[in-house]
Amino acid sequence: MRAALRLVSNTESSAIELAKQHREWIALVGGNQDRAAFQSLFQYFAPRIKAMMLKAGMNVMQSEDLMQDVMMTVWRKSAQYSPDRGTVSAWIFTIARNARIDLLRKASSRPYDDVYELEIAADDKSSDDEVLQSERHECVSEALSELPKDQRKVIELAFIADLSQSEIAKKLDLPIGTVKSRMRLAYGKLKGKLEAVR
C-alpha cells in the first residue's frame, strides 16, 4: 500500500516500481476478481491501447471497441498471467497485438496462441525471483533509453504504430535493408544486456 501511495505521489516513479505495481494489480484481478485493481489497470492501459489502435489506422470507434475487447481479454485471462513470463505491459501488448492482427491483417493470431498454449502446457516455470524479474525489467528500460533515436523510431513504428517493414522504409525514406539492420541493432542492444543477467 505504501508503495502504491508513493507511486501516485511521485511522478518520477521508476519503471521498475510501475512494473511491480502492475503485477500486484493483475494478481488481485486474477486471484480475487478485484474490480478496483482492474480499474487501476484499465486506467493505465486503456488509453495506451486506444492510442495504439488509432496509430494503426483504425477510426475512433473501432479503436475504442478493440480497446474494450483487449481489456475484456485481460480480465478473462488474468489468472493465466505469470510473472516469469515478463512484465504485465508486455503481456498486454501481446493481447493487443493479437487483436490487431485479427482485425487489420488478413491473417490470424492463432499461431501466437498455439505457442502460448504450448508454453503453458509445458509449464516450464522458471520460478524466477523478484530480484531477477526486476533486473530483467531494468535491462529493457535501459536498452530503450540508450537506443539511438533512429533505432528507437523504427521499433516504435513497428510495435506501436503497426507499420510493416516496407511501410517504415517508405515513411523514413530508407532502404529496407537499413530498416532491418536497425531492428537487429535494437534487439541486439537488449540481448546484450539480458545476457549479462541471465
Next chain:
Amino acid sequence: MSNVSHHLDEATIMRYAAGDLDEAFTVIVAAHIAMCDQCRQAVHDAEQLAGGLLDVAETEAVSDDAFANLMAAIDEKPELASNVHPFPKRNKISGDVPFPLQRLIGSELDQIQWKKVAPGISKHAIDLGGDSSSSLFMLNIAEGHAVPEHGHGGMEMTLILSGSYTDRYGQFAKGDIADLDEHEEHQPIVDAGAPCICIVATEKPTKFKGIVERLLQPIIGI
C-alpha cells in the same frame, strides 16, 4: 528439446513479435519457436521491449463510460463475472508435428498425403484460406536429391521437420530453419539415410514483377 543450430534472423524475430509477418511466415516461425528454446526466448525478449514501448507510448483518452460499460458487459455474462478461466486443459500435446502446424496438417508426419511433382520430390500444399499473399507447402525429398529452388527471388523460409539436408551454410536437421536473405544462393542436397521432410513459406510469385523470374520458375510448379 533444443538441438537446433540454425535460427531465425533477429529482424524476423522482431517482425514476428510486432505482428508484421504474413500468415504463412507467422505459421512457420511459430512452428520453429515451438521447437527452439533460443528463438522462443528471443521472441519473448522482443515482446518485453514492446511492453517497454507501450509504457512510454502516447495515450488517448477513452470515453467517460468506457470502464462502466466494460464491467456491465462482464456482468452480463456470468461465466465472465468470476474470471476463473484456467487455460483449456488439453491432454499432453503429442505427435511429431510441431503444435502450431497440427491444425493445418494433423499431428503425424506419416499421415500426410503427398503428391509426386518430380523424381524424388513430393509436395503437399497447405490451404491457408483467405487471400494471403504468402503460401505454405511441404516437401518430401528423397536422399541425394537437390531441394528445388522455390523462392522466386522473394522472402522464403524452410523449416526441417524430419531428415536433413546440407548446403554451404551447413547441415539442416529437425528444428533448423533456413531464414535466408532473398539474395543468398544455396543448393541444398538431402543427406543420405532418410528423406527430408520440410515446410516452406514463400511470398506469392505474383508479388514479383519479372516475367523472367516466372519463366525460370521450376517446371514442377513450386
